[in-house]
Amino acid sequence: MNLKSTIESLLFTAGHPVTVKKLADILETGEADIDNILKELSEDYEKNERGLRLVFFDGKVQLVASPYSIETVKKLIKSDFEEDLSSAALETLAIISYRGPISRAAIENLRGVNCSFILQSLAIRGLIDRKNNPEDGRSYIYSITFDFLKHLGLTKLEDLPNFNELKNKI
Numbered sequence: 001m002n003l004k005s006t007i008e009s010l011l012f013t014a015g016h017p018v019t020v021k022k023l024a025d026i027l028e029t030g031e032a033d034i035d036n037i038l039k040e041l042s043e044d045y046e047k048n049e050r051g052l053r054l055v056f057f058d059g060k061v062q063l064v065a066s067p068y069s070i071e072t073v074k075k076l077i078k079s080d081f082e083e084d085l086s087s088a089a090l091e092t093l094a095i096i097s098y099r100g101p102i103s104r105a106a107i108e109n110l111r112g113v114n115c116s117f118i119l120q121s122l123a124i125r126g127l128i129d130r131k132n133n134p135e136d137g138r139s140y141i142y143s144i145t146f147d148f149l150k151h152l153g154l155t156k157l158e159d160l161p162n163f164n165e166l167k168n169k170i
Contacts, residue, residue, distance in 0.1 A: 003027060004037050004040060004041060006027065007023060007027070007037055007041065008041060010023060011061065011062065013116065014062075015116035015120055016116075017061065018060060019059055020038070020059060021059070022138075023061075038061055045066070049066075050066065051066050051068075052064070092118045093128070095107050096122075096128055097148070097157065097160055098160070098163065100128075100142060101131070102143075103133055103139055104119060104139065104140060104142065107142070126145055126147040127145060127151070128142050129142065129143050129144070129145050130142055131143070
């Protein structure tokens with residue numbers, strides 16, 4: 001197994017900061033090995049002026065866009081906001097609306113696919129909120145926001161169509 005490639009894949013897939021310890025546990029190797037590989041990856045991104053960077057903070061690492069491409073990335077994000085939500089985003093939003101607060105794992109279990117980027121997009125748009133999971137400090141739970149309710153012209157979550165009937169079925 002190519003650890004460098006695997007770590008890169010894990011960080012890309014996570015879409016949020018990951019502890020070095022968690023990477024070491026997943027890959028069944030030592031934290032020092034992970035630190036060395038992360039250093040190599042970081043140097044590779046810098047030396048070759050790649051479009052990605054690693055950000056290190058508080059024992060965690062996250063894969064992010066390079067500062068050199070920030071203006072282009074902003075254009076992409078802005079264009080995403082101007083477009084309608086995809087059917088996958090609407091489905092995810094419905095799950096959060098009727099079942100929230102709900103963990104990413106539970107959403108992915110219902111949808112059958114990874115939804116990290118959809119959750120990130122919905123959060124950036126201000127439609128959902130991410131909080132620490134009180135039952136598992138290593139994960140998050142997602143719920144809808146006041147902006148979501150305002151956007152739909154609702155005064156409370158229970159005003160959603162068939163809310164009481166569907167809350168436990170979705």
